[in-house]
Amino acid sequence: MVHEWALAEAIVLYIENQGVKRGRRLVVKTGALQSIDREVLEFALRMLIKEHGLELGEIEIVEEEPLLKCRNCGYEWRLDPSSMSQDVRESIHFLPESIYAYYRCPRCGSIDFEIVKGRGISEIRVEDHD
Numbered sequence: 833m834v835h836e837w838a839l840a841e842a843i844v845l846y847i848e849n850q851g852v853k854r855g856r857r858l859v860v861k862t863g864a865l866q867s868i869d870r871e872v873l874e875f876a877l878r879m880l881i882k883e884h885g886l887e888l889g890e891i892e893i894v895e896e897e898p899l900l901k902c903r904n905c906g907y908e909w910r911l912d913p914s915s916m917s918q919d920v921r922e923s924i925h926f927l928p929e930s931i932y933a934y935y936r937c938p939r940c941g942s943i944d945f946e947i948v949k950g951r952g953i954s955e956i957r958v959e960d961h962d
């Protein structure tokens with residue numbers, strides 16, 4: 833729980849630092865491999881946005897597909913989060929490093945790959961009135 837609140841705090845500070853005070857919609861992209869409870873994050877964001885005197889209408893938290901890159905052959909591939917079983921998802925959520933136990937490079941079979949996208953927050957965007 834503390835994790836989502838710390839994240840929400842960082843997001844709100846980031847928005848403030850951009851000089852943004854109001855917007856129609858806040859879009860936050862989170863990596864599918866990150867252990868984020870989206871409901872808690874949304875709740876925390878709403879509370880903090882209010883506390884900081886910002887006016888942001890909707891909050892949309894979007895899950896980003898992980899992008900992996902093989903260090904051995906350079907191949908890049910995406911994981912479709914919906915293709916991951918619940919067990920695998922949970923285990924990776926709790927320990928992202930456990931991804932190496934479940935996946936390997938589809939081209940050369942190496943388990944020496946990096947997570948290019950799919951962890952942390954990759955985008956924070958405030959959309960204006962249209």
Ligand SMILES: [Zn+2]
Nearest residue numbers: 902905937940
């Ligand atoms: Zn490879």
